[in-house]
Amino acid sequence: MKRHSPTTSYRRRLGSILPTFVTLLGGALLAFGCESSLSSSMEGRACGASGECLSGYDCDTVRDLCVPSGSAMTPVPLICSEGQTVCGGVCVVLTEDANNCRACGAKCTAPPNGRAVCIDGECEFACTGAYSACGAECVDLNSDTASCGRCGLACQAPAGGAPTCVQGVCEVQCDAFFKACADECVDVSSNPARCGGCAVSCLVGDVCDQASCSESCSGGRSNCNGSCVDTQVSAANCSGCAMACPTPMNGQAMCVAGECGVSCDEGFDLCGAACVALASDRNNCGGCEKPCDIPAHGSAACEASVCGATCDLGYALCGTACVDTDISPVNCGSCDKLCEASQVCSGGQCLSSCPQGTTNCGGACVDTASDRDNCLGCGKACAVPPDGVAVCTATGCEIDCSDGFSPCGGVCVKLETDTKNCRACGVTCMPAANGSAVCGASGCEIVCNFGYTDCNGACVDLNSDKSHCGACPVACSGADVCSNGTCGGACPNGTADCGGSCVDPSSSTSHCGACGKVCTPPLNASANCVLGLCDFACVDPYIECGATCVDTTSDVANCGVCGKVCQGKANATASCVGSQCSTRCDSGYSQCSGRCVDTKSDKSNCGQCGKRCMGQSACVAGACI
Numbered sequence: 001m002k003r004h005s006p007t008t009s010y011r012r013r014l015g016s017i018l019p020t021f022v023t024l025l026g027g028a029l030l031a032f033g034c035e036s037s038l039s040s041s042m043e044g045r046a047c048g049a050s051g052e053c054l055s056g057y058d059c060d061t062v063r064d065l066c067v068p069s070g071s072a073m074t075p076v077p078l079i080c081s082e083g084q085t086v087c088g089g090v091c092v093v094l095t096e097d098a099n100n101c102r103a104c105g106a107k108c109t110a111p112p113n114g115r116a117v118c119i120d121g122e123c124e125f126a127c128t129g130a131y132s133a134c135g136a137e138c139v140d141l142n143s144d145t146a147s148c149g150r151c152g153l154a155c156q157a158p159a160g161g162a163p164t165c166v167q168g169v170c171e172v173q174c175d176a177f178f179k180a181c182a183d184e185c186v187d188v189s190s191n192p193a194r195c196g197g198c199a200v201s202c203l204v205g206d207v208c209d210q211a212s213c214s215e216s217c218s219g220g221r222s223n224c225n226g227s228c229v230d231t232q233v234s235a236a237n238c239s240g241c242a243m244a245c246p247t248p249m250n251g252q253a254m255c256v257a258g259e260c261g262v263s264c265d266e267g268f269d270l271c272g273a274a275c276v277a278l279a280s281d282r283n284n285c286g287g288c289e290k291p292c293d294i295p296a297h298g299s300a301a302c303e304a305s306v307c308g309a310t311c312d313l314g315y316a317l318c319g320t321a322c323v324d325t326d327i328s329p330v331n332c333g334s335c336d337k338l339c340e341a342s343q344v345c346s347g348g349q350c351l352s353s354c355p356q357g358t359t360n361c362g363g364a365c366v367d368t369a370s371d372r373d374n375c376l377g378c379g380k381a382c383a384v385p386p387d388g389v390a391v392c393t394a395t396g397c398e399i400d401c402s403d404g405f406s407p408c409g410g411v412c413v414k415l416e417t418d419t420k421n422c423r424a425c426g427v428t429c430m431p432a433a434n435g436s437a438v439c440g441a442s443g444c445e446i447v448c449n450f451g452y453t454d455c456n457g458a459c460v461d462l463n464s465d466k467s468h469c470g471a472c473p474v475a476c477s478g479a480d481v482c483s484n485g486t487c488g489g490a491c492p493n494g495t496a497d498c499g500g501s502c503v504d505p506s507s508s509t510s511h512c513g514a515c516g517k518v519c520t521p522p523l524n525a526s527a528n529c530v531l532g533l534c535d536f537a538c539v540d541p542y543i544e545c546g547a548t549c550v551d552t553t554s555d556v557a558n559c560g561v562c563g564k565v566c567q568g569k570a571n572a573t574a575s576c577v578g579s580q581c582s583t584r585c586d587s588g589y590s591q592c593s594g595r596c597v598d599t600k601s602d603k604s605n606c607g608q609c610g611k612r613c614m615g616q617s618a619c620v621a622g623a624c625i
Contacts, residue, residue, distance in 0.1 A: 087334075095121045103325035103348060105335030106316035112280075112303055113138040123316050135402050136299060136310065142168050152404020156417070157247070159236070159540035161185035162265075175252055187236075192226035193450045202226065204451040204463055205504075225528050225537060226450055232258045242528070242537035243544060246552040246561055248579040251275035260561075273552070273560025274579040279305050283580055293609040294591035296373075296599065298322035321590075321599065321608035321622075329363030330607055330622040338623055339363060362600050363621040369394050373588030381586040386575035387412040390587045419444075419524055433518050434459035434509050436526035436539045447539075449509070449526050461510070466500030476500060506532045524549040553579050571596040 045066050047059035053066035060067045080091035087097075087104035094100055098108040101118035108116035108123035113131040117124050127138035134141075134151035141147055145155040148165035155163035155170035160178035164171045174185035181188075181198035188194050188211055193201050195208035202213035209217050209228035217228035224231075224241035231237050235245045238255035245253035245260035250268045254261040264275035271281075271288035278284055279302070282292045286305035294300045298311040311322035318325070318335035325331050326348050329339045333348035343350040346358065346365035354365035361368070361378035368374050372382045375392035382390035382397035387405045391398050401412035408415075408425035415421055419429040422439035429437035429444035434452045438445050448459035455472035462468055462485055467475045469482035476487035483491055483502035491502035498505075498515035505511050506529070509519040513532035521527040521536035525544075528535040538549035545552075545562035552558050556566040559576035566574040566581035572591075573584045585596035592599075592609035599605050599622055604612050606619035613624035 095119075098123075101316050103316070103331070103334040103337075106318060106323070106325050106331070109298075109310045109317050109322075111137050111299075111310045112301060113140075122314055123311060124313055125310075136312065142166075145170070147403070150403075152402060154404065154414075157249070157541055158183065158185045159247075160187060162250075187227075190227040190229050204461070205507075225530075231255075235260070241530070242535065244538060244540075246273065246543055246579070247541065248273060248275050248560070249553060250277075272580065273564070276578075276580075279303075282307070283582065291591075291594060293320075293593070294585065295320060295322045295608065296585070296588050296590045297324075300591075319608050320610075327364040327366060328622070341620070341625070368392075372397070375587075381571070381588045383573050383586050384584045385410065385412050385573060386577065386582075386584060428523075431521045431523060431525065431527075432459060433520065433527065434461070436521065436524070438539070447526075461501075461503075461508075464495075464501045464503050464508075509534070522548050552576075556581075569596060571598075 047053060047064050047066055051059045051061065053059050056069055057066040058069050078086055078089065078091065080086055083093060084091040085094050085104065087100040092100045094102055096118050098116045098118045100106060101108050101123050102121035108118050108125070110116040110125035113129070114125040114127050117126050127133050130140050130142065131138040132141050134147050139147045141149055143165050145163045145165045147153060148155050148170050149168035155165055157163050158172050161172045161174040164173050172180065172183060172185060174180050177187065177189070178185040179188050179198065181194055186194045186198065188196055188198070190208050192206065192208040192213070195202050195213050196211040202208055206213045206215060207217055207223055207226050207228050209221065217223050221228040222231050222237070222241060224237045229237045231239055231241070233255050235253040235255045237243060238245050238260050239258035245255055247253040248262055251262050251264040254263050262270055262273065262275065264270050267277060268275040269278055269288070271284045276284045278286055282300040282302045284290055285292050285302035285307050292300035292302055292307035295309050295311070297315045298309050301308040301310050309317065309320060309322065311317055315322040315324055318331045323331045325333060325335070327345050329343070329345040331337060332339050332345035332350050339345050339350035343352060344354050344360050344363050344365050346355055354360045357367065358365040359368050359374070359378065361374045366374050368376055368378070370392050372390045372392040374380060375382050375397050382392055384390045385399050388399045388401040388407070391400050399407050399410065399412065401407050404414060405412035406415050408421045413421045415423050417439050419437060419439050421427060422429050423443045427444070429439055431437055432446045435446045435448040438447055446454060446457060446459060448454050451461060452459040453462050453472065455468050460468045462470055464482055466482045469476050469487050470485035476482050480487040480489065481491050481497055481500045481502050483495065491497045494504065495502040496505050496511070496515060498511045503511045505513055505515070509527045509529045511517060512519050512529035512534050519527035519529055519534035524542040525536040525538045528537055538544050541553065542549035542551050545558045550558045552560055552562070554576050556574055556576045558564060559566050559581050560579035566576050568574045569583055571586045571589045575582045575584060583591060583596065585591050588598065589596040590599050590605065590609055592605045597605050599607055599609070601619050603619045606613050606624050607622040613619050617624045
């Protein structure tokens with residue numbers, strides 16, 4: 001009889017029972033797989049989504065763990081003090097808790113350099129440290145060039161330099177090769193009014209060539225209105241006189257081989273025609289053309305290259321949406337509290353109908369006489385202007401402008417500097433002969449061209465003007481003419497007698513090419529006369545685009561560069577901010593992936609950007625059903 005070793009016998013016995021054991025174990029696992037998504041080991045495992053555990057185990061609801069039957073802890077009811085509410089298992093005061101403001105889960109937000117607070121159930125924010133609240137942002141009034149000393153007081157960017165704000169006072173920092181002359185940055189190597197130094201002026205008719213006054217330009221340089229420049233490298237005269245290159249914020253204009261370019265300041269990167277800080281720019285957050293989504297009733301924020309959102313005052317963050325939990329039918333009284341399809345939300349409560357004086361607009365009870373999303377009727381959203389917000393009154397949509405701006409014809413403008421609305425809406429500073437019109441402290445003012453003097457609001461050439469010969473109050477009498485600032489009998493050779501004024505028709509802007517032919521520049525420009533033909537030069541920061549002078553940092557038809565039009569989109573207003581095209585969605589609309597959508601009905605962005613309703617479900621009142 002053959003004997004088997006103990007090991008061999010054990011293997012045979014194991015082989016006979018193993019199929020049965022595997023069958024039983026597989027059946028148990030299969031049965032468990034049908035009951036729950038939990039693993040087969042129960043000890044210390046989380047309960048299922050509906051609080052289920054395998055046979056022999058109970059769900060300990062206190063710890064949300066599966067434990068042997070009979071050992072679950074008995075939950076102790078949470079008893080809050082008077083005035084407190086249970087939110088997420090914690091007692092909170094809804095009138096002061098920034099993470100549960102007015103409603104459970106309704107989180108208050110704050111802009112960079114701010115702290116979210118809840119005051120009397122309303123979300124607000126407080127700026128920290130040296131920062132002050134300017135609209136919906138926290139800024140340092142001691143150093144912010146857009147709000148220097150007070151909100152909305154912007155420091156103007158000079159030609160050849162950049163604005164700075166030092167202790168609340170605007171100053172300028174000149175670029176390399178430019179010299180600070182008063183509040184201007186001047187290229188003293190070619191400026192005939194400041195040739196070689198701030199106080200050195202060339203004679204009328206002379207040019208400034210390499211920091212010295214001369215009768216003509218040398219070295220192949222071009223005479224551009226008295227300045228000797230190389231049009232292949234001059235950013236103010238790139239490829240031709242007065243053809244200035246656009247200068248973006250946080251950067252410098254460049255001209256290389258007659259072509260315009262941009263050099264961004266340290267810490268900024270070139271995106272399109274704009275110089276931006278990728279770590280904080282909401283239109284280029286972490287990379288060019290990576291805009292942050294903007295929730296309705298909020299604004300986008302970019303911190304450390306990560307997008308976020310800040311809600312308007314009175315709105316709280318539920319998920320990534322800014323909501324009013326008093327009227328939101330999908331966040332009624334608390335985040336994610338959905339009213340029934342037949343109900344409406346008012347005062348944070350789901351009701352069968354709206355109270356008197358309010359209207360049911362998509363499940364929200366609103367006052368259409370003041371609700372900017374539904375102004376004088378459901379779905380009638382107010383357009384939001386750049387540099388302002390929309391408001392709804394009993395007569396319809398209006399606007400409220402940011403600090404430093406004023407409403408004029410439905411847009412927000414700076415009355416302090418706008419030549420089309422100077423100190424008052426509709427007041428246009430008309431172009432001046434022999435000078436340029438600007439909007440100054442006293443209203444429309446004139447800045448005379450080099451070689452001309454302001455005589456009672458008119459720019460005149462004291463060397464040739466018969467009515468102001470040598471000085472403003474001196475007029476030549478009778479048949480005398482004015483030449484070289486002196487009254488005499490006849491005009492010298494090379495000049496023409498134009499009504500007693502001895503002028504050179506090849507360069508006189510009052511008699512360009514012929515007596516009496518006055519060169520009139522467009523708005524924001526000064527006139528030139530070159531070889532008897534009228535021309536113009538734009539006043540900084542404006543550049544020439546066709547026959548007009550525009551500011552490419554803010555012009556929607558020439559944003560960043562000439563001809564780049566900021567296209568309008570549905571439910572939005574196009575704008576140009578900092579040489580970048582931007583979109584302001586109408587009130588109540590969210591900007592999701594560049595489109596302005598109504599998250600109350602958009603299936604791809606239901607309730608908030610990026611939340612998609614699957615299959616045959618629809619988006620109703622911001623919920624997938």
